[in-house]
Amino acid sequence: MASNLARLGEGSRAVVGDIAAAGELRRRLMDLGLTPGAGVECLFAAPSGDPRAYMIRGSVIALRGADAALVALAR
Amino acid sequence: MGLTLRSVGKNAASDAKDDLRSDITVALAGNPNVGKSTVFNALTGLRQHTGNWSGKTVVTARGYYDYKGRTVAVTDIPGAYSLRASSAEEEAARDYIAFGGADLTVVVCDAGALERNLNLALQILELTPNVILAVNLMDEAKKRGIAVDTGALSRVLGVPVIPMAARRGRGVEELRAAIDGFTPPPFAYTVRYGEDVERAAAGLEMALENVLKGRLGARYTALRLLEGDGRALENINGHLGFDVPSHPDVAPALEKARAELNNAGVENISDRLISGIYSAATGLCRECVSGGSGYGEGQLRIDRLLTRKATGIPVMLLLLALIFFITVKGANAPSDWLYALFERIGAVLSQGLAALGVPKAVHDALILGVWRVLSYVVSVMLPPMAIFFPMFTLLEDLGYLPRVAFNLDSGFRKAGACGKQCLTMAMGFGCNAAGVVGCRIIDSKRERLIAVLTNSLVPCNGRFPILIALITMFLVAGSGVGSSLLAALALTGFIILGAGATLAVSRVLSRTILKGEASSPTLELPPFRRPKIGEVVVRSLLDRTLFVLGRAAAVAAPAGLLIWLAANLRVGDTTVLAAVTGALDPVGRFLGLDGVILTAFILGLPANETVIPIIIMAYAASGTFEGYENLDSLRALLTQNGWTWVTALCTGVFTVLHWPCTTTLLTVKKETGSVKWTALAALIPTAAGAILCALIAHILG
Known part of the structure; x- marks a missing residue:
């Protein structure tokens, strides 16, 4: 089981756990729907492997690896 | 392409209350890329450039149309995912809805991503009950197997909900009629954040009610005070002309509310508020949205071709x-x-x-x-x-x-x-x-x-x-x-x-x-x-x-x-x-x-x-x-x-x-x-x- 969103493999689904980001970024990530308990799926990656595109609450959002790593996955 | 000088050169909209040309003023809000500009164009007949990506509307635009002998002014405000402003556009959107003086706000939503769109809509409902929800892109959602029961959504939210496919002109007349016939709703949906938060907020809300005198929603203000949202407060203070948290009738209530939150063990109120809105959105979607989750297979194949390392x-x-x-x-x-x-x-x-x-x-x-x-x-x-x-x-x-x-x-x-x-x-x-x-x-x-x-x-x-x-x-x-x-x-x-x-x-x-x-x-x-x-x-x-x-x-x-x-x-x-x-x-x-x-x-x-x-x-x-x-x-x-x-x-x-x-x-x-x-x-x-x-x-x- 991947420990954080950046390690979630292409095509895998998971449930969001804690958000390790603080301040502005924390608020922004949660505001996008990355709240604890939300489902998330990694859809595809950019040619360089970073950023990756995630399905979050019906929308496809690209996150850079450094930021996705701050989103822990449940269990 | 992109923004032509035409759309860039459009006068930035000033406060709606200064607008003497119109009988009704409408603010058009919504997440980026939900077809807000298309709805704006369909309503007003203006040709605001639309494109399929977020953040097309970087300048507010104003357009007019006549309906049953009344002139309606529509202000297209920048797309925002949330009112918790993290960008200049979101701040502009929030301030316009809060203080722009529009008679009502039309929140355009993407039927295919309603859960996330409701994040914004529910926040706006906290600010004002004078809201019409325009659920756009119904046709696109249908293709993905998603159906939205707008009638049920309207019953729960207490405000009009209009299904639309604005690109095909569907729902435009209905939206015009809803704007024309709008009356402040007797009740509108309120997100509940749990006993502890609600108890703390209640006293503060009451104190604010007397101080704000209807110039701004007491509940919205109370939550921002508890959250300590600096930028939002700055704007609230600026528009009201006094420092709200230090107002003699507010300060003690605020202190009491904070103490109550502390006692209840609520550590991060901001997290609670965001999670609370999303739980509400999830609940609403469970009731009113059926089918379709995940990405279409064909779409995914194209996306992978367009983004693969080799291709x-x-x-x-x-x-x-x-x-x-x-x-x-x-x-x-x-x-x-x-x-x-x-x-x-x-x-x-x-x-x-x-x-x-x-x-x-x-x-x-x-x-x-x-x-x-x-x-x-x-x-x-x-x-x-x-x-x-x-x-x-x-x-x-x-x-x-x-x-x-x-x-x-x-x-x-x-x-x-x-x-x-x-x-x-x-x-x-x-x-x-x-x-x-x-x-x-x-x-x-x-x-x-x-x-x-x-x-x-x-x-x-x-x-x-x-x-x-x-x-x-x-x-x-x-x-x-x-x-x-x-x-x-x-x-x-x-x-x-x-x-x-x-x-x-x-x-x-x-x-x-x-x-x-x-x-x-x-x-x-x-x-x-x-x-x-x-x-x-x-x-x-x-x-x-x-x-x-x-x-x-x-x-x-x-x-x-x-x-x-x-x-x-x-x-x-x-x-x-x-x-x-x-x-x-x-x-x-x-x-x-x-x-x-x-x-x-x-x-x-x-x-x-x-x-x-x-x-x-x-x-x-x-x-x-x-x-x-x-x-x-x-x-x-x-x-x-x-x-x-x-x-x-x-x-x-x-x-x-x-x-x-x-x-x-x-x-x-x-x-x-x-x-x-x-x-x-x-x-x-x-x-x-x-x-x-x-x-x-x-x-x-």
Whole structure:
């Protein structure tokens, strides 16, 4: 089981756990729907492997690896 | 493309309450890329440019329509995911809804991503109950197997919910009727954040009720006070004219509420509020939305093709080259035809002037100066643009541009910049001034400034045809399909040069005067949408055609006169133009150009469209532009004046990399409010171009 969103493999689904980001970024990530308990799926990656595109609450959002790593996955 | 001057130039909307023209004022809110601009256009009949990517509306626009004898003013406010402003646009959206004085707010939602869209809608409902929910893109959602029960949603929320497919005109009449018949709802849905938070908030809400006197929602204000949202509070205080948290009736209640939260063990109230809204949204969707979760298989396959390591970048370059190929191949015939037409009209005008007995000097200035330059600009500039822009707009409407930003983000990250800069570069293709305004979509101030300073490194529509002419005259011989293909590749090369320069300069800026780490941008990749081909073609053709023609008349005509005068007025035994070009010749030669070319770029400051006609006029012995008839005669003239393919290459490089036009510079000044940054916006590309040209000239020349 991947420990954080950046390690979630292409095509895998998971449930969001804690958000390790603080301040502005924390608020922004949660505001996008990355709240604890939300489902998330990694859809595809950019040619360089970073950023990756995630399905979050019906929308496809690209996150850079450094930021996705701050989103822990449940269990 | 992108933002035309039309939409950029629209007056930023002031407060709705100052609007005396209308009977009802409506604020149009919504997440980015939910078709807000389409709804706006459908309601008001205005042609706000729409595109399939987030952040199209960087300026608020206002439009009007009449319904049953009443005038309705609609303000299109910037798209926002949330009112917890993390960008200037979100802040603007929040302040407009809170303090703009609109009678009601229409929240446009994407039926396919209702859960996330409800995040914004529920926050707005906290601010005001006077809301209509327009659930747009119902048709698209249906294709993905998603159905929204708008009736049920309306019953739960207590406000009107209108299903729409605005692109097909569905739901527009219903929305108009709902706006017309709107009355403040007797009850509207309120998000509950749990016993502990509610108990703490209740007392504060009551205290605020008396202080605010209906000027602002007490619940909304109470939650912001508890959250300690500094920026929101600053605005609340500013608009109300007093410091709310320290008001004698509020301060004790606030202290008590905070203590209660503490006792209840609520550590991070902000987290609780965000999670609370999303749980509510999840609950609402469970009740009112059925089917479809996840991404369509076909969509995913296309996305993987467009973003894979092996195919992502090659497909992007191929698409670009293909568009250029069609442009180069298709523009030839109409250019010749237009020029011949202008020649014929010019001959008639010439006879007319002669018949009127106009002095020869005036006749020559008008026909050989003004008319010839105008002919060139229109006939050479217009066809490539009329072909390029509809195709580019199709890609844009399809939703391809955010994928490009996604693919190239790592390059921008390494340069300490934001992948969304790609989107502003794409706007720069159309017009750098529009591109500079478009930089507002970048949240980080530092990264926005980088994007502003580098925008003109992407050649705009005034410079494209210069490149095409140079390529077809000197860099690629012949006129068959093969050479058109080569020409397209060469043009792609110039774009890669501009993009490479953008990355390099961004990198240097990030390490020197604009030091800083890359921020954490989030980029939405919208679902692909089938563009409405007919509409796109007509719209971009008309917009472009009118724009180029207008510009030609406004700038090229006076420029033609000026150049004719400079080429014919004599100082001693030389003309003014010859004196200037002679003085600049050493510098020009050093850059692989010559004095004439450099002078043309300087005189082309108001509009790059005039660069080539100036070059031709200066070379032509009589000081008049003899007309180009075809590119062969033009090549002959240039070759006589010492041009080689290296000259053409250097001129091409300098076309991409030199100072931006005056309109763009004025826009940079306006956006940055700084003479220093404006000067840098001119200096940086010029320095890059000068260095590169000098290198090319000395290695190849």
